[in-house]
Amino acid sequence: MEKRSFGKTGMEVSILGFGGQQIGQEQELSKVEKLLNHALDEGLNVIDTAECYGDSEELIGKILSHRRDEYYLFTKCGHAAGFDGEDWNPAMLEKSIDRSLKRLQTDYVDVIHLHSCSEKILRQGAVIEVLQKAKEQGKTRFIGYSGDRTDALYAVQTGLFDSLMISLNIADQEAIDLALPEAVERKMGVIAKRPVANVAWTYETLPEKAYPYVYWQRLKKLQYDFLTDSERAVLTALRFALNVPGVSTAIVGTQKPGRWSENAKLLRSSTLSEQEYEQIRARWKEIADEDWVGKT
Numbered sequence: 001m002e003k004r005s006f007g008k009t010g011m012e013v014s015i016l017g018f019g020g021q022q023i024g025q026e027q028e029l030s031k032v033e034k035l036l037n038h039a040l041d042e043g044l045n046v047i048d049t050a051e052c053y054g055d056s057e058e059l060i061g062k063i064l065s066h067r068r069d070e071y072y073l074f075t076k077c078g079h080a081a082g083f084d085g086e087d088w089n090p091a092m093l094e095k096s097i098d099r100s101l102k103r104l105q106t107d108y109v110d111v112i113h114l115h116s117c118s119e120k121i122l123r124q125g126a127v128i129e130v131l132q133k134a135k136e137q138g139k140t141r142f143i144g145y146s147g148d149r150t151d152a153l154y155a156v157q158t159g160l161f162d163s164l165m166i167s168l169n170i171a172d173q174e175a176i177d178l179a180l181p182e183a184v185e186r187k188m189g190v191i192a193k194r195p196v197a198n199v200a201w202t203y204e205t206l207p208e209k210a211y212p213y214v215y216w217q218r219l220k221k222l223q224y225d226f227l228t229d230s231e232r233a234v235l236t237a238l239r240f241a242l243n244v245p246g247v248s249t250a251i252v253g254t255q256k257p258g259r260w261s262e263n264a265k266l267l268r269s270s271t272l273s274e275q276e277y278e279q280i281r282a283r284w285k286e287i288a289d290e291d292w293v294g295k296t
Contacts, residue, residue, distance in 0.1 A: 001014045001015065001016065001042065001043030001044065001264055001267070001268075002014070002015045002267070003015070003045070004248045004249065005248065006072075006163070006189035006248045006249070007162060007163060007187050007188045007189030007190070007248065008162075008187040008188075008189075009141070009142050009162055009163070009189055011072055011110065011189070013045060013046050013072060013189070013248050013249045014043055014044045014045045014046055014249060015242055015248075015249055015250065015267065016044050016046075016238075016249065016250060016252055016260075016263060016264070016267070017044060017046030017047070017048055017074075017191070017249045017250065017251045017252070018035075018036065018039045018044050018046065018047045018048065018251070018252070018253075019048055019193075019251040019252055019253030019254075020047060020048055020049030020050070020053055020056040020057075020059075020060060020253070021049075021050070021053045021056065021253050022253040022254065022255055023035060023036075023053075023055075023056050023059055023060075023253075023255075024049075024053035024054025024055050024056035024059075025054050025055075026055075026059075026255065029059075031255070031257070032059050032063060033063050034257040035254070035255070035256075035257050036059075036060065036063050036064050037063070037064075037067075038257045038258075038260050038261075039260050040064070040067060040070055040071060042260040042261055042264045043264065044071070044260065045070065045071045045072055046071065046072050046074065046249050046251070047060060047064070047071050047072070047073050047074065048074040048075075048165075048191070048251045049073075049074070049075050049076070049104075050075055050076035050077075050115055051075065051076065051077050051079065051081060051096050051099065051100050051115075052076075052079040052081040052115070057075065057100055057103035057104050058103045060073075060103075060104055061103050061104040061105035061106065062105070065104070065105035065106065068106055072110040072111075073104060073106065073109045073110050074109065074110060074111045074112075074113065074144075074165075074191075075100050075104065075109050075111075075112055075113070076112070076113040076114070076115035076146050076165075077093055077096045077097055077100065077112055077113075077114065077115060077131075078093065078096075078114050078115040078116070078117055078127070079115060080092050080096075082099075083095060083096065088117060088121050088127055090126045090127065090129070090130050093127060093130045093131075094130055094133075094134075097112060097130075097134050097139055097140075098139075100112075101139060107138070107139075108138055108139055108140060108141060109139070109140050109141075110140070110141050110142065111140060111141070111142045111143065111144045111162065111163050111189075112131055112134060112139075112140040112142075112143055112144070113143075113144040113145060113146035113163070113165055114127055114128075114131065114143075114144070114145050114146065114147070114155075115146050115147075116146060116147045116148075116151075116296050117145070117147060117151065117155075118151055119150060119151045119154040119155075122145075122151070122154055122155055122158070123154075128143075128158070128160055131143040132160070142162035142163060142189075143160070143161055143162055143163075144161050144162055144163030144164060144165060144188075144189070144191075145161045145163075145164055145165070146164075146165035146166070146191075146193070147165075147166070147296060148166055148167050148174070148175065148293070148294030148295065148296045149174065149178070149293050149294045149296070150178070152164065152166050152175065152178075152179040152294070153178055153179045153182070156179050156182045156183045156186065156188065157182060159186060161188065162188060162189060163188055163189035163190070163191065164179065164180075164183045164188050164189070164190050164191070165190075165191040165193055165251075166179060166180070166190070166191070166192070166193065166294065167192075167193050167194050167294045167295050167296070168180075168192040168193070168194070168195065168241050168244060168247065168250075169192070169194050169195050169196065169197040169215075169237060169240070169241055170197055170219075170222070170224060170236070170237050170240050170280055170284075171197040171200065171214075171215040171218040171219050171222065172194065172197065172215065172218075172292075172294055172295055173281070173284045173288070174292065174293050174294045175294055176244055176281075178294075180244065180245070180246055180247075183246060184245060184246035188246075189248050190246045190247050190248055191247075191248065191249055191250070191251055192241040192242070192244070192247050192249070192250040192251065193250075193251050194215075194295070195237060195238055195241035195242075195250035195251070195252060196234055196237045196238060196241075196252065197212075197215040197219070197237060198211060198212035198215055199212070199233075199234070200212040200213075200215035200216035200219055201216070201219050201227040201233060202230070203216055214295055215295070218288075218292060221287050222283055222284065222287050224236075224280065224283065231266070234263070234266065235266045235267075235270055235272075236272060236276070236280075238250060238252075238263065238266070238267065239267070239270070239271060239272035240272060240277060240280055242267075243272050243277045
């Protein structure tokens with residue numbers, strides 16, 4: 001699988017990464033084993049998870065700890081899941097990082113991201129200091145920010161983070177003009193989250209509270225012609241996210257082990273032309289409403 005430089009970290013990451021959110025609720029261990037091992041076997045070398053993704057960290061540690069030298073391990077922190085106290089409390093954060101390492105059965109992760117932390121909290125400085133301390137102690141090699149909108153822009157502008165994880169897809173393009181130019185200028189590693197827009201185009205209807213609803217509503221207005229062909233839609237969505245300047249890897253979650261072979265094959269066999277990329281950008285600029293901001 002194609003690999004790209006991850007900012008100035010020295011890491012060479014696969015253009016597809018494994019998103020660990022969905023496995024956090026999976027009860028069938030054999031299925032998760034197939035998913036994770038198949039991802040590595042197909043050449044993915046980025047595993048992304050978070051402390052609040054159910055059992056995700058524990059499952060990754062249990063299943064993949066013996067293959068630790070084959071992948072870069074990213075996790076996120078900030079939510080007080082399982083702890084007494086409030087989100088973003090510095091003492092809780094330190095405990096959360098230690099718990100993540102124990103769950104993941106590793107002495108270190110490659111990146112710890114602050115998970116959707118507001119600009120207000122970032123400006124206070126304490127949460128960033130916790131991550132810097134973890135880096136100094138060897139618990140993480142690099143620190144990053146995961147989030148969107150002006151919160152992400154501020155995080156980039158601090159100059160304190162090595163990586164940025166941000167929503168980026170055919171239905172979510174605010175970051176391309178807002179935060180990414182400065183992230184690229186600072187040589188941060190950039191991770192596209194939700195690169196296939198939760199495949200929202202596959203639903204005929206959705207209730208407002210459904211997770212993909214925002215993207216589904218936007219895509220109804222954008223009416224990209226390629227969405228009528230399911231295989232072309234996935235390929236175009238993936239390639240669009242990966243064509244955005246500065247993007248190193250796109251994190252995809254799935255519950256189907258065979259999906260990694262399908263996606264890897266699609267990416268090996270096809271590309272997205274500059275003209276096609278610009279057509280998607282032009283359509284967004286023509287149709288997008290002012291409130292179409294990054295979806296956190």
